[in-house]
Amino acid sequence: MAAPLTRDQMAWRAAQDLPDGAYVNLGLGMPVLAASHAPRDREIFYHSENGILGVGPVAQGLEIDPELVDAGSQRVTLRDGASVFDSAASFAMIRGGHIDITILGGFQVAGNGDLANWDAKVPNKGPLIGGAMDLAAGAKAVHVIMRHNNSDGSARLVSACSYPLTAPACVKRVYTDLAVLDVDVDRDGGGFVAREIIPGLSREELTTATGAPLIFAPDCCDLLAPNLA
Amino acid sequence: MIDKRVDDLDAALAGIAAGATIMISGFGNAGIPANLLRGLGSMGLSGLTVILNAVRRLEESDPVFFADERVDHVITTAFRGPGQETAAFEQQWRDGKLTFEIVPQGTFAERIRAGGAGVPAFYTPTAAGTPLAEGREQRDFNGQARVLETALTADVALLRAQKADRYGNLFFHGTQSNFGTAMATAARLTIAEVEEISAKTLPPEQVHLPGVYVQRILQAARED
Numbered sequence: 158m159a160a161p162l163t164r165d166q167m168a169w170r171a172a173q174d175l176p177d178g179a180y181v182n183l184g185l186g187m188p189v190l191a192a193s194h195a196p197r198d199r200e201i202f203y204h205s206e207n208g209i210l211g212v213g214p215v216a217q218g219l220e221i222d223p224e225l226v227d228a229g230s231q232r233v234t235l236r237d238g239a240s241v242f243d244s245a246a247s248f249a250m251i252r253g254g255h256i257d258i259t260i261l262g263g264f265q266v267a268g269n270g271d272l273a274n275w276d277a278k279v280p281n282k283g284p285l286i287g288g289a290m291d292l293a294a295g296a297k298a299v300h301v302i303m304r305h306n307n308s309d310g311s312a313r314l315v316s317a318c319s320y321p322l323t324a325p326a327c328v329k330r331v332y333t334d335l336a337v338l339d340v341d342v343d344r345d346g347g348g349f350v351a352r353e354i355i356p357g358l359s360r361e362e363l364t365t366a367t368g369a370p371l372i373f374a375p376d377c378c379d380l381l382a383p384n385l386a
Numbered sequence: 387m388i389d390k391r392v393d394d395l396d397a398a399l400a401g402i403a404a405g406a407t408i409m410i411s412g413f414g415n416a417g418i419p420a421n422l423l424r425g426l427g428s429m430g431l432s433g434l435t436v437i438l439n440a441v442r443r444l445e446e447s448d449p450v451f452f453a454d455e456r457v458d459h460v461i462t463t464a465f466r467g468p469g470q471e472t473a474a475f476e477q478q479w480r481d482g483k484l485t486f487e488i489v490p491q492g493t494f495a496e497r498i499r500a501g502g503a504g505v506p507a508f509y510t511p512t513a514a515g516t517p518l519a520e521g522r523e524q525r526d527f528n529g530q531a532r533v534l535e536t537a538l539t540a541d542v543a544l545l546r547a548q549k550a551d552r553y554g555n556l557f558f559h560g561t562q563s564n565f566g567t568a569m570a571t572a573a574r575l576t577i578a579e580v581e582e583i584s585a586k587t588l589p590p591e592q593v594h595l596p597g598v599y600v601q602r603i604l605q606a607a608r609e610d
Contacts, residue, residue, distance in 0.1 A: 206491065207413040208561045223415060223608065224548070225560030230414030241560065243567035244413070244439075245499040248492030252512065281472040283441075283465035283479060284488050290518070291492030294511045325515035 159357030161334035166382035167302050169194035170353075171260055171332045174300070175201050179257045182206065182292055184274075185229045187302045188260040194385070202238070204256055206288040208247045211239025228288065248288070252295040259296035261289060263303040263331070265318040268347030268369035270328045270340040272301065273320035293324035305333035305366055312368025314338065314349055336363055337380055344370065353380035390554040390603050391583060395425035398577050398604040402542055404431045409498065409538075409573055410438040411545035411566030417558070419544040419579050421606035423447040426544070432456050437498070437540060439491065439565055440464040441475050452478060460486040461538065463494050490518070493535050495568055501537035502571025502599075510535055543573030546608075547595070550580040554597030555588045563594060570599040579606040 162170065168190035175181055175191070177199040183189045192212070195201055203212040205227040212227050213234035220234050225241075227233045235241070250256060265273040272293050276284045293299055303313055314331065331338045337353040348370030354363055356379045364371050392398045399422065402408070408426075412418035427448035434457050438444060441462050444451055451457050452474040460475070465486045467473025478484040489497070490512045500508055509532035513519045523534040545566030548559035556578055558566070570576040576599055583605045 205561075207416070207564050222560055224417065224562045226414035226416045227561075228414075241558075241563075243558075243563040244491070244495040244565045245568045248495050252492055252496075252510065281476065281480070282467070282470075283476045283486070285464040285466040286488055286490050287463055288491040290490035290516065291512045294514070295492070322516040324512075 159355050162355065162380070162382055163385065165190055165194065165385040167332050167334055169382050169385060170337060170380065171300060171302050172196075174330070175199065175258060177201070180204055180210070180255065182251065182256050182259040182296065184259065184261040184289065184292070186262045188262055189229060191260055191302075202236070204247075204250065206244070206247050206251065206292070208242050208244055209233075209235065209239065210242075210250070211236045213239070248291050251288070251291050254295060254297055256292075256296045258298045258300060259292040260300045260302060261292060263301040263313065264320050265313050265315050266301055266303070266328050266331050266340070267315050267318045268341065268344070268349055270326040270342070270347070271318050272299065272323045272328050273318040274301075274323050276321045278320065289323050293327045298329050299327045300330045300332065301328050302332045305335040312366065315368040316347070335366060341370070341372065346370070348372065350374050351377050353378055355380045389552045390597065390601060391552055392602050392604050395421065395604065398422060398579070398602050399425050399429060401575070402426065402429065402431065405433040406431065406542055407435040407437065407540040409540040409543040409565075409569040410436060410444060411543070411564060411569050412443055413439055413561065413564040416560055417546050417562040417564050417566055418443060418447065419546045420447050420609060421579050422544045422577060422604070427451060433458050435459040435461070437461045437538060439494070441486075442467050442473065445473060445475060449474070455483055457484060460484065461489060461494075462486060463489055463491040488518070495565060497535055497538040498565065498568040498572045501539040502568055505537060507534055507536045509533065538572060540569070540573040541575060543569040543576040545569060545576070545578050547578050547580045549582050549584050549588065550578060550600070550603040551584050551587045553587065554578070554600030554603055555593040556580070556595040556600060557588055557592050558594045567595055570595055575602075576600045577602045577604070579604045581608060
């Protein structure tokens with residue numbers, strides 16, 4: 158029986174691909190969990206678009222400074238070597254291509270790399286973009302963490318996004334609760350390449366759960382994550 | 387003699403009129419000019435256009451802005467209230483009493499920066515190929531579509547800093563500066579509330595925002 162990854166396990170898996178020395182922006186929700194699961198021997202600078210390069214752990218007790226928050230409005234600390242700056246400078250850093258990787262949440266990713274993650278057309282609620290469009294358009298690499306399917310079983314990896322786009326053709330890699338997949342840039346019309354699949358899930362089952370053409374990498378292997386409490 | 391210090395909220399906000407366009411700094415709970423916003427709320431001005439990162443912060447600072455329908459138009463990156471409930475401003479939009487323009491956050495910051503720097507417009511990759519670019523002026527640079535964005539300016543900017551001196555030089559703490567640095571340059575009247583007015587002049591290397599951009603400073607403690 159295949160066990161889908163938990164939120165923390167998905168974030169853990171995404172964190173393993175952050176290299177030593179990287180400048181990384183983590184989106185709200187599951188992506189921000191990656192910071193606590195990155196290997197401890199790597200020096201990674203987390204960027205927060207409200208004006209921090211070098212976000213540290215969430216502040217506790219006497220560390221709490223009400224005028225120091227991250228993009229999720231959490232009261233945070235700063236790591237050694239951190240800097241703070243204003244929003245225009247922060248987005249120049251993003252747009253100018255100085256951030257190596259951004260990990261974002263997603264509603265849908267299309268086989269050509271299109272990302273939709275800002276407007277799910279919720280009735281009675283207005284839209285919220287925040288920094289997602291700038292990050293998707295400006296970071297050197299865009300990785301997405303999201304569940305493989307919606308609660309009704311419909312696919313979130315699709316041939317074409319039905320929700321409004323955040324940016325076209327920007328996503329390189331997707332981490333889901335079932336698999337690690339790369340956008341298949343070589344395929345005409347787009348698709349995905351499965352790199353890792355959770356044990357117990359067949360290739361047929363993953364193909365059925367995916368709403369776009371899917372192939373399997375020659376070295377496609379088990380997606381193994383530690384048991385995170 | 388230059389002295390931009392004012393004694394109280396009334397003096398800080400004097401002259402702001404109905405129909406004004408007001409930029410409001412703040413991100414999360416940092417750099418919010420909460421004292422100035424409560425003062426503005428008590429002035430009863432209507433027909434306001436507000437330019438701020440997240441509309442919910444204005445409602446949280448003083449619900450009167452939306453309860454009494456003081457705001458006609460919003461330029462923002464987040465026109466959404468917290469949770470599943472429909473916020474007062476979301477309801478007014480649905481009722482046709484309020485309009486908004488939704489802007490990606492980096493474009494929002496850069497439009498304000500451009501407004502303060504005398505740059506009328508610029509091309510940016512952000513939002514190209516998305517619904518926000520539909521019907522907009524676009525141009526290809528190096529084979530890639532870029533979207534034309536115009537500068538934002540305002541009558542008034544409200545912001546919060548840690549320290550000021552009588553010249554209006556400001557020093558920010560933590561992530562307090564956020565949009566305030568650019569907003570101060572883009573508004574005709576910039577009013578800063580600060581935790582502390584320094585008896586001594588700020589050291590030049592510690593001036594994050596030069597006093598030329600700041601017209602009034604009010605000492606006002608942060609309230610949580």
